[in-house]
Amino acid sequence: MRRVYLDNSATTPVDPEVAELILTYYTTKYGNPSSIHSFGREAKKALEDARQQVADFIGAKSAQIVFTSGGTEADNMAVLGTAYANKHKGNHIITSAIEHHAILDTCLYLEKQGFKLTILPVDEDGLLHVEDVEKALTPETILVSVMHANNEVGTVQPIAEIGKLLKGKGIVFHTDAVQSLGKIPVNVDDLGVDLLTASAHKIYGPKGVGCLYIRKGTRIEALVHGGGQERKRRSGTENTPGIIGFGKACELAGQRLEADAAHLKNLRELMIKGIMETIPDVKLNGHPTERIPNNVNVSIRYVEGESLLLSLDMNGIAASSGSACTSGSLDPSHVLLAMGICHEIAHGSLRFSLGRANTVEDIDYVLEKLPGIVERLRAMSPLYDNERGCNSCTLKK
Amino acid sequence: MRRVYLDNSATTPVDPEVAELILTYYTTKYGNPSSIHSFGREAKKALEDARQQVADFIGAKSAQIVFTSGGTEADNMAVLGTAYANKHKGNHIITSAIEHHAILDTCLYLEKQGFKLTILPVDEDGLLHVEDVEKALTPETILVSVMHANNEVGTVQPIAEIGKLLKGKGIVFHTDAVQSLGKIPVNVDDLGVDLLTASAHKIYGPKGVGCLYIRKGTRIEALVHGGGQERKRRSGTENTPGIIGFGKACELAGQRLEADAAHLKNLRELMIKGIMETIPDVKLNGHPTERIPNNVNVSIRYVEGESLLLSLDMNGIAASSGSACTSGSLDPSHVLLAMGICHEIAHGSLRFSLGRANTVEDIDYVLEKLPGIVERLRAMSPLYDNERGCNSCTLKK
Amino acid sequence: MDHFTNPRNVGEIAEASGVGEVGNPTCGDIMRIYLDIEDNIIKDVKFKTFGCGAAVATSSMVTEMVKGKTIEEALQISNKAVAEALDGLPPAKMHCSNLAADALHEAIKDYVAKQQSGK
């Protein structure tokens, strides 16, 4: 059976060139970069080269990159590290309703500890409005964290404008760029952010590696204590092979950024057009133009998302509903709910996230299979015939 | 030039079989284990198999293993997670003076937050006395953390006895088994521990992967918030390839435990004997019998450790002074100082940590080079001729 | 898996003796069961569901299990029995089997109520 992987926002295959490089650092150049002998120095040098590659990709200086165990840890470090380091200055944090759980849950954890939290709404396209940030600011505000591109619906947020708004206010500005990196240009100065999260496994690098960019002068408390690696900001023996893989993945992504984006956009448009033309009662979720090039998110009315996923999977097609983390869970996507989409229709949403390796044939295959699957499930649906269901949401028959 | 790697306590090469396996999960079986499609389920299955392998190796149930980004994070999770989850019960923590910085620094961080900390002394062999633990207990004690084997001098602590002492007292007992795993038997029930730290890259597995064993019923607060992976105990996309490599490394280490230990012990004795016979004014640090089979730690009087290391390195020999993490630092080893060894002599200490791949020829090579190096550095030392120096320590001329 | 891939008894019964519809309180999914009952025996049964894979499979299984049974026997069918008949469900999916069992019980209730009001 043909296997078509369309879940690249959940994770990507590691580029073969990257994997080869990692292997070398596993088996022959295996020194601990803290060691002063030649094995250690060799690893240290490669580690610092990788730091430079990552820094170059986001327009930063290498000393401003702190490697972490992934995007989740970097998000935690941004939120908790800033809150703890600035609690003498204030206790108010602003974020958005559509953040990844790594941000949202961490903010809620701080709220339980006594911090004040404002969770900003988004519009029906999943877009945050800069005025809402402005209105939420208080003299107590120490951190604003808004993601660059959303992982579920792909909407790209006006980070540069928020950056301008916050400039000079002494408020730390963080963005989670896990989903935008490698898809659209990401530059810390253009965005005007103090902190930025990235994750290797979303850009054809290894799982378990990420980084937090920390602008010079931004105070962050370390979360992990110990040997004092990463200039005392993140202790623990560095995952040198993984970090080197991350560096290489950034280099490759930088070289291919435009070509990748054009390729993805082409497939995406093909797919959206195909779905809209062949299946009735479908809504495209997310912003029509302000979206990353690899995201297709649709609500397919009257059918339930997991059944859709399983049916696709039985045809060799890997997609997701909501984010990977929560697709094992029962709650409908908090992102879709925040966009005003009702529970029932949110439950019937599907995310196809395209990757570098996908082809037109992949898309054709999906377009060949999907209509039949939907039809079969709709025939089974108690919502389909009696036009019962949701009146509160934007998707009407 | 011959290259002899004798820094296996800092890190080990990844076993080729393990590396091969990891590669597969990077490039072809790359699904996110939280995804419900076939790519995800394949990864999930392998992840759970690896969890079982790790659990089997330490005599635990797989549900009790939480994967982390390494030993340091697991140590932090043990200390911080226990302290935060039990602060309503008490605020007193007991540890030892020779712990790895991942424990010590984390305990000191808690002390700054208002927890009470007792740091227990060790004797001149680096051994902690169980009576000292007993005497330190208070009704406020919530956590005792004592490492299984020390990373610098290799002394093995009486963990099982401490476990017996603490049994039924409602105090969480943690051991850092990073250096003992794969060298001597490690069984969570025999040791009587509630929490145990392990790290993959010390047992021929990948860097950036470790785990915390959490006995059923032991309360731990999560440090990293987000997608709710690892049964909500450690969020973040799982480093599936790394974890699978860790599982395989545990399986191999389990199969080879006795053979490895015999081989290492043989080399170790050869080395100790050779050094003692050819170089005057040398002291073996650590316990004469209660030590892991791969550790040789010697103080070479009148010479400074880094110069020794560099000279060895120029002959292709990789060793360390103190732990890798601190060998970049200037402070003499806190472990040796805690053992009552004076500053000057601590400064002249060398650690050779043997590994599975080392041979008798490796040891012979070191024994051929080391005496000349020491002689040359002693000729350069202002301490050698005038017999000035230290009167306060156990090593006298 | 077979009960998801090829669910049995999908559909409606035009003049059903009893219809039960429930919404799952845990996940919000919906399930409807139609019964055709004659002489206290369930002669035919159909279902429709807006639910996950497990909901589809358990619905299909329930309909197979009750066909030909008396309503007393059908009332004994619990979600556990359904899950067992499917060779077990993961813990996170146990609530899905409630959907089918509850809808069945609702349908029987509806039948009983109709009988009583009809007489």
Add this chain to the structure above:
Amino acid sequence: MDHFTNPRNVGEIAEASGVGEVGNPTCGDIMRIYLDIEDNIIKDVKFKTFGCGAAVATSSMVTEMVKGKTIEEALQISNKAVAEALDGLPPAKMHCSNLAADALHEAIKDYVAKQQSGK
């Protein structure tokens, strides 16, 4: 690296005009410099050190730099100059170069003191 591998001027001078010994306050390492001074000119210089690789290299470099210099010229030599002569040192190792420069200055002080008390 060459100044570590093959340090110049290691040793002692039996009847030195001046001897300086310092302990490094940052790391506790020790360094001793011997000067042979004639007519205000440093004619010979030797050192011994119990210190790290950088300490050995900077000591060797300092001794090379001062040979043939007047004591006034020698006093101008700073740890920065030494580090530069070695093509730079990593920041964590800058303090090591203090060791050599300080020992040199101590040795000159010792010489001056001896001269004054001798006269």
